[in-house]
Every structure is written in structure tokens, then in C-alpha cells.
Amino acid sequence: MATKTDIVIAGAGIAGLWLFNRLKREGYSVLLLEKDSIGCGQTIASQGIIHSGLKYAFAGQVNALARSISAMPDLWRAALRGDGPVDLSAAKVNASSQYLLIPPGFMGGLIGLVAKKTLGGNVHELPAAQWPQALRQTGFSGTVIFMDEPVLDVAAALHALAAAHPDAIRKADILHDAEFVIGANGAIDYLNLGGQAITAKRYIFTAAAANRPLAEKLGHAAGLETQARPLLMGLMHNAPCELYAHCVGPSDKPVMTITTHRAADGSLVWYLGGGVAERARDSSPGDVYRAAREALGKYMPGIDLSRVQWSTLPIDRIEGKSAASGHLPDTPVIHAAANALYCWPTKLTFAPMLTEKILEKFAAEGIRPSAPQADWSFLPPCPFTQTPWDTARWTAAASA
Ligand SMILES: Cc1cc2nc3c(=O)[nH]c(=O)nc-3n(C[C@H](O)[C@H](O)[C@H](O)COP(=O)(O)OP(=O)(O)OC[C@H]3O[C@@H](n4cnc5c(N)ncnc54)[C@H](O)[C@@H]3O)c2cc1C
Numbered sequence: 001m002a003t004k005t006d007i008v009i010a011g012a013g014i015a016g017l018w019l020f021n022r023l024k025r026e027g028y029s030v031l032l033l034e035k036d037s038i039g040c041g042q043t044i045a046s047q048g049i050i051h052s053g054l055k056y057a058f059a060g061q062v063n064a065l066a067r068s069i070s071a072m073p074d075l076w077r078a079a080l081r082g083d084g085p086v087d088l089s090a091a092k093v094n095a096s097s098q099y100l101l102i103p104p105g106f107m108g109g110l111i112g113l114v115a116k117k118t119l120g121g122n123v124h125e126l127p128a129a130q131w132p133q134a135l136r137q138t139g140f141s142g143t144v145i146f147m148d149e150p151v152l153d154v155a156a157a158l159h160a161l162a163a164a165h166p167d168a169i170r171k172a173d174i175l176h177d178a179e180f181v182i183g184a185n186g187a188i189d190y191l192n193l194g195g196q197a198i199t200a201k202r203y204i205f206t207a208a209a210a211n212r213p214l215a216e217k218l219g220h221a222a223g224l225e226t227q228a229r230p231l232l233m234g235l236m237h238n239a240p241c242e243l244y245a246h247c248v249g250p251s252d253k254p255v256m257t258i259t260t261h262r263a264a265d266g267s268l269v270w271y272l273g274g275g276v277a278e279r280a281r282d283s284s285p286g287d288v289y290r291a292a293r294e295a296l297g298k299y300m301p302g303i304d305l306s307r308v309q310w311s312t313l314p315i316d317r318i319e320g321k322s323a324a325s326g327h328l329p330d331t332p333v334i335h336a337a338a339n340a341l342y343c344w345p346t347k348l349t350f351a352p353m354l355t356e357k358i359l360e361k362f363a364a365e366g367i368r369p370s371a372p373q374a375d376w377s378f379l380p381p382c383p384f385t386q387t388p389w390d391t392a393r394w395t396a397a398a399s400a
Contacts, residue, residue, distance in 0.1 A: 001196040001378075005029045006371045008191070008200040010174035010214075011207035012382065013043040014154075015343055017161040018351040019204065019358060021086040024165050026359075027369040031198065031376055035173035039158040040385035041208050043348060045233065045315045047259040047273050048094060048152035049244075050076045051349045054123070069331075072349045073149055080150075085352060091160040093150045094260065098244040099126070099135065100145035101299055106248060123147055134241035139302020151244050151259055154348070155387050162384070170379035175210050180218055187338035188218065194379045201367050203340045204358065208318040211335075211342040220337030225321035226344070230281045230314070234272035234288045237309040237394050242268060247299045249275065256295040261389050269389040285312040285395070309394035320344035332357060 007023055009016045012034035020032045034040075053069035075084060082089030126144040135144065162169055172178065172193055179192040190199040205211045209228060215221040242260045249255035257274035276291040289310045296303055320333030320342070332354035335342040341361070345354045362368070 002190075002199065003196050003374045003376075004199050004371045005031050005374050006200060006367070006369055007031075007202050007204060008033065008198060009204045009206060010034075011041075011205060011210070012038045012162070012169060013041045013206060013208060014039075014046075014157075014161075014348050014351040015345045015354055016204075016206035017158065018086060019206065019343075019355045020169070021161050021164065022355045022359070024168075025086065029369065029371040029373050030165075030168060031200075031374070032169045033172045033174050033178075033193075033379075034169065034382045035171070035175070035177075035207075035210075037383045037385040038162050038169065039154070042315060042317060043158065044154060044385050044387060045313060046154055046348045047257060047271055048154045048157075048348065049098065049257075049259065050150045050152055051347060052147070052149045054100075054147060054149070069349070072352070075352055076150065076152065076349075079352075085355070086161065087164070088157055088160050090163060091156040092153050094153045095151040095242070095244040098147050098149050098151060098246065100143075100147060100246050100248055101140055102143040102145065102248045103299065104142050106142070106250075134243050135245075137241060137302055138243070138300035140300055152348070155384075158384065166381065168374075168376055169382050170376050171382040172379055174205070174207065175214055175217070182218060185338060186219055188340060196378055201339065201371075202362070205340065205342045206345075208344070209316065211320070211344070215335065215337065215340075215342050218337075218340065220335075220340055220342070222337075224335045224337075224342060226318065227321060228316040228318050230279070230316055231273070231277045232279050232283050232285070232288050233277045233313040233315060233388070234270075234292045235311040235313065235389060235392050236270040236272060236292065237263065237267060237311070237389075237392070238307050239268040239270040240303055243270070246274065247295055251275075253278075256292065256299075261387065263389045263392075269392075271389070281314075285310070288312050289395075309396055311392035311394050313388045313392070318344065319346050334358065334361075336361070 006028040007030045010033045020030055023030045050073050052073050078084035079086050079088040124146055126146045181189045183189045188203050190197045205214055212226050215224050243258050245258050246254035247256045254274040256276045259271045261269045263269050272292050332350050333344045345351045
């Protein structure tokens with residue numbers, strides 16, 4: 001048996017799902033393959049912050065890149081309203097904005113000014129009288145900068161993106177289950193999967209860490225560079241309030257970034273990233289708990305930590321490195337080889353940007369929708385992943 005389709009995508013994280021939806025909307029016949037469960041990689045582990053380029057302001061880069069990134073929150077908001085490039089109207093945000101917490105002596109006013117210069121509009125210092133109740137009860141004192149960056153409910157977004165065409169999202173490990181047949185020019189002729197030969201015009205790999213071994217297996221790895229940055233994210237169960245904030249420290253990276261999530265038992269969980277999570281693979285969870293306690297003690301001395309419980313999530317952040325830039329990528333990276341594209345969005349925020357770059361390539365190369373929608377029921381359906389706060393094992397505060 002043989003099935004023809006326009007596009008095969010492998011990897012159902014935010015990159016694959018956003019692209020899948022956009023291509024479906026354009027009328028392409030698309031198959032999206034996922035080896036495990038929808039969103040199970042970095043995407044469900046992300047904090048869901050839709051960045052607006054503020055970090056570039058800290059690094060002194062008030063440039064075109066920072067401005068193009070500053071368009072991302074509005075683009076995501078349009079999708080959430082149902083009038084963007086994909087329909088996220090069934091999803092929601094956890095918060096419409098966040099705060100920068102700048103302790104006394106850190107030139108909060110200057111940071112606020114730089115941020116405003118880069119991003120304009122809705123970035124401003126929040127007078128103490130306007131601090132939200134949640135922030136007051138933490139005991140923070142210093143400068144608070146209001147940032148117009150939404151925080152996405154990532155699980156809801158995954159469901160919204162997968163809901164429209166579940167029949168074309170199937171479970172298969174493209175690295176181990178599929179047998180690729182490569183033509184003389186290095187292009188993929190077709191792949192054998194589930195007892196069928198599947199032929200597509202383009203094969204797009206959004207499989208994060210698996211992109212490299214795939215490229216090696218298919219002879220497409222020349223010039224491809226990737227990097228993995230290990231993180232040990234902290235989780236704090238029984239958090240006191242809903243808070244979305246970056247604790248600013250001496251470097252351009254926050255000491256700690258806090259997002260809030262609701263666990264299955266209804267309690268609040270603070271998910272802790274930034275400096276407290278950036279540590280080597282062999283670090284122990286206790287290192288994260290200690291760093292988080294220290295940061296909380298310094299920035300939020302009003303919080304009672306006696307009833308909280310802790311957990312950690314080890315996760316690698318995977319990025320492609322473009323041969324051209326040769327440095328840490330700030331925007332999506334695409335490695336093109338024959339009729340295959342190996343893609344990394346670099347941030348959840350940039351999944352729409354990655355898709356638009358791919359569509360530009362399609363337009364330039366004349367890749368248009370033409371194959372009929374196919375029946376993929378010969379492959380098993382793909383389940384959804386669970387959130388880190390629903391699968392965490394909590395450690396009592398006393399033993400942490
Ligand atoms: C802790 C953490 C916090 C973050 N916070 C933010 C944030 O707040 N804001 C932001 O913009 N970015 C954030 N990021 C970055 C962001 O999460 C990633 O850039 C983005 O999710 C990457 O999406 P992806 O679809 O490329 O990869 P992934 O989400 O990792 O998806 C890859 C998918 O490919 C599948 N796959 C792997 N191998 C195969 C195979 N052989 N066959 C088929 N499928 C396969 C995996 O199972 C997975 O589902 C964060 C990242 C981390 C790790």
C-alpha cells in the first residue's frame with residue numbers, strides 16, 4: 001500500500017503542532033507523527049512565557065530583532081482571540097502580564113527606561129499603590145516593572161492545536177519505526193511505516209534532540225550543529241498566591257522566574273526557572289531547593305515556607321545552531337538538506353516565526369497543496385501528555 005501526502009512532520013511539540021495547523025489551514029495534506037505523547041518534550045516543560053524581547057533590552061540590543069520579537073505577544077493574543085494565523089480560541093492564558101522584581105540598589109528606574117525604549121507601550125514602573133495583593137503579601141520591596149508579556153496555559157494550547165485534526169496526528173517513532181528510502185540525490189523518496197509507503201513533498205523534523213540522529217541516519221547532518229542546555233526546574237507545591245515574576249539579579253538572566261500553575265488537587269504550584277534551574281546534569285534536587293529558598297528569602301521574605309513541598313524536573317533545552325550565526329541562536333533555526341527540513345523554534349514564543357519561515361521556503365520552492373487528505377487510521381492515535389505538576393512526586397519541606 002502507498003499513501004501520498006504533501007507534508008510529513010515528525011515531533012508534536014509546539015513547533016510541529018503550530019506548523020501542522022497552519023499548513024492544514026492553507027489546504028495542505030499533512031501527517032504529524034509523535035513518538036510518545038502530544039507536547040511531552042520541552043513544550044509541556046516550558047513556563048509558557050510569550051517573550052517580547054525584554055531580555056535583549058537588558059543586553060543593550062535595542063535593534064530590529066528585539067522589535068520583531070516584540071510583535072510576538074500580539075500575534076499570540078490574536079491566535080487566542082481566534083483571529084490569528086492559527087486558532088487558539090479554545091486555549092487561554094494563565095496571566096495577561098508579568099512583573100520584573102528589582103531589589104533596592106539595582107537601578108530599577110534605569111532598567112525600566114531601557115525596557116520602555118525597546119518595547120514602548122505597556123512596560124512601565126508600577127507605583128507601590130498599584131501593586132497587586134499577591135505581590136504585597138510576598139513582602140517584596142524594591143522596584144516593580146509591569147511587562148505586557150502573556151503567560152500561556154501550555155496544556156490548553158496543545159489541546160487547542162491538536163483538536164482540529166486529530167486523525168492526522170499519529171503515534172510513531174520516526175527514528176526507530178520508520179524505514180527511509182533515500183534517492184541518489186540524497187532526497188527522501190518515501191518512508192515505510194505501519195506497513196505502508198508514505199511519500200511527501202517535504203519532510204519536516206521538529207523532533208528537538210532527535211533531529212540530529214535523524215539527520216545523521218539520513219545523511220543530512222553536514223553543517224548541522226545543536227546544543228543541549230541542562231535544566232533542573234524547581235516546583236513548589238502549596239504556593240501562597242498566583243504570581244508571574246522575574247527576580248532580577250546582577251546578571252542579565254533573572255535569579256529566578258516564577259510562573260504559577262494549578263495542580264490536579266486544586267493547590268497552586270510555583271514553577272521555578274531562571275538561575276535556580278540552570279545547573280549541571282549531576283546536580284541534586286536539594287541544590288535547587290536551597291537556591292529557591294535563598295532567593296525567596298531575599299526577594300519575598302513575607303512568604304511562609306513551612307507548608308510547601310518541593311519537586312524538580314530535569315529537562316534539556318535543545319537548540320539548533322545555524323552555521324551562519326555560529327553562536328547561540330536567538331530566533332528559529334532551520335537546517336535544510338534535500339527535501340528535508342530540521343527545525344528548532346529556540347523558544348515556544350517563536351513557533352509562529354518558524355512556521356512563517358517554512359512557508360516562505362515553500363513559496364520560493366513552489367511547494368503547494370495538491371495531495372488529497374489521506375486516511376491515517378493504519379497508524380495508532382497519539383495521546384496527550386500530562387503536566388509536570390500533575391506527575392511530580394512531592395518532598396516534604398522538612399526533608400528538602
Ligand atoms: C524548562 C523550560 C522552560 C521554557 N520556558 C519557555 C518560556 O517560558 N517561553 C518560551 O518561549 N520558551 C520556553 N522554553 C523553550 C521552549 O519550550 C522550546 O523552545 C519549545 O518548546 C521547543 O519546541 P519543539 O516543538 O521544537 O520541541 P519539543 O517540545 O521538545 O517537542 C519535540 C517533540 O518531538 C518528539 N520526538 C522526539 N523524537 C521523536 C521521534 N523519533 N519520532 C517522533 N517524535 C519524536 C518528542 O516526543 C516531542 O514531543 C522553555 C524550555 C524549557 C526546557
